[in-house]
Amino acid sequence: MSGNERGRILYKYAELVLQHREELAALETLDNGKPLVMARMSDIPYCVDVLRYYAGFADKIHGLTLKMNGQYQGYTLHEPIGVVGQIVPWNYPMLMFFSKVSPALACGCTVVIKSAEQTPLTALYCAQLAKEAGVPPGVLNVLSGFGETAGAAISSHMDIDKISFTGSTQVGRLIMEAAAKSNLKPVTLELGGKSPLIVMDDADVDKAVNIAHLAVYHNMGQICLAGSRVFVHESIYDEFVKKAVARAKQQVVGDPFQPGVQQGPQDFTLNQQYSRMFRMICKLPRKKYLVLLCPF
Numbered sequence: 001m002s003g004n005e006r007g008r009i010l011y012k013y014a015e016l017v018l019q020h021r022e023e024l025a026a027l028e029t030l031d032n033g034k035p036l037v038m039a040r041m042s043d044i045p046y047c048v049d050v051l052r053y054y055a056g057f058a059d060k061i062h063g064l065t066l067k068m069n070g071q072y073q074g075y076t077l078h079e080p081i082g083v084v085g086q087i088v089p090w091n092y093p094m095l096m097f098f099s100k101v102s103p104a105l106a107c108g109c110t111v112v113i114k115s116a117e118q119t120p121l122t123a124l125y126c127a128q129l130a131k132e133a134g135v136p137p138g139v140l141n142v143l144s145g146f147g148e149t150a151g152a153a154i155s156s157h158m159d160i161d162k163i164s165f166t167g168s169t170q171v172g173r174l175i176m177e178a179a180a181k182s183n184l185k186p187v188t189l190e191l192g193g194k195s196p197l198i199v200m201d202d203a204d205v206d207k208a209v210n211i212a213h214l215a216v217y218h219n220m221g222q223i224c225l226a227g228s229r230v231f232v233h234e235s236i237y238d239e240f241v242k243k244a245v246a247r248a249k250q251q252v253v254g255d256p257f258q259p260g261v262q263q264g265p266q267d268f269t270l271n272q273q274y275s276r277m278f279r280m281i282c283k284l285p286r287k288k289y290l291v292l293l294c295p296f
Contacts, residue, residue: 001136003059006106010055013133014048017098020129024122026257028094031119033264034219035256039094047098054106061107080108081186082161085154087147087175088123089167090116091222097123100164101140112141112160114151120144147171156182166190166224192224199240201233209243217251220263 017024025040034043063076084104088096093115104111115123127142143150151171155163155178162185165175172189179185197215199208215227232240256264266274 001108003061003106003108006108007055007058009134010051010058010102010106013130013135014051014055016129016133017044017051017126018048020125024094024125027121027125029256029264031093031121032090032222033256033266034222035261035264037259038219043092043095046095050098050102054102057103058106078107082109083159084109084111085157085160085163085185086111086113087151087154087163087165087167088113088115090119091219091224093119094122094126096166097126100166101126104164105135105140109162110139110141112143112154114143114145114147114154117144117146151175152178155179158183160185162186162188164188168192190224194229195225195227196229196231197227199230199232199236201235203233203236205236205239205243209240209247212244213247213251217248217263220266222266 021040021044025036025044028034028039028043029036032039061078063078066074066076068074086100086104088100097113097115101111101113113123123142124144127140130140131137143154145151152174154160155175161183163175163179165172165187166189169191172191175189176187179187195215197212199205199212212227212230218226221228230244252260252262254261254264
């Protein structure tokens with residue numbers, strides 16, 4: 001299939017996502033718990049923009065012609081790598097789906113993508129839209145399953161030519177190991193971290209509090225670059241903490257389908273994470289290290 005034709009299909013795919021934005025936004029909220037308004041006003045437009053971007057890129061994948069020594073000419077040719085295995089997380093199910101699928105399809109690759117076992121709904125719906133857009137059978141394959149089985153099979157499969165994974169550092173190491181032990185397929189990893197926010201004594205405290213709040217509460221904190229650590233200069237520490245607590249108490253928690261709600265139910269995997277973090281907190285000498293200021 002020519003790049004022009006791939007681009008035409010991706011443009012149509014983008015239009016179908018836009019036409020079905022209400023269904024997709026509702027599924028994303030059911031899947032993930034994020035407020036409906038966020039799924040509708042933020043995630044869906046991003047997905048459409050990504051599809052359109054790579055649709056325009058599809059017919060612009062060019063090699064180079066090179067003048068060699070003597071009477072020779074050389075050239076480079078960019079070809080699809082083949083079958084791409086992709087594994088996406090649960091915090092941005094649809095956004096991550098299109099971030100991975102769009103460039104692979106634009107380049108002429110076939111895709112086997114595994115949705116997170118906790119959030120499979122939008123990926124399945126998007127697979128149906130891909131079919132309606134004209135993506136040929138067998139080109140985009142959506143797999144719902146667990147990481148220990150489906151994800152491991154993708155990582156170690158001898159006929160998969162590349163892996164793209166977004167998730168934890170621990171699982172990223174396992175994927176690299178599986179890729180190395182199978183066919184040495186190249187691996188692209190986007191892994192989590194602990195992003196610090198530093199507030200100096202000359203900062204506008206009100207502005208810093210709002211930034212810190214957004215950094216850790218955006219998408220209910222379910223984001224790899226969440227500002228989950230804050231270092232505050234001692235001269236403004238008490239003022240910052242007081243205002244940060246007051247701002248946190250303004251966070252509206254409730255039914256994500258209701259207007260005005262800023263935080264819906266966390267993805268249920270966080271029950272495990274909550275229990276793990278709570279056990280760690282309980283081991284700390286509380287008087288010295290820990291003060292709980294804003295319990296929900």
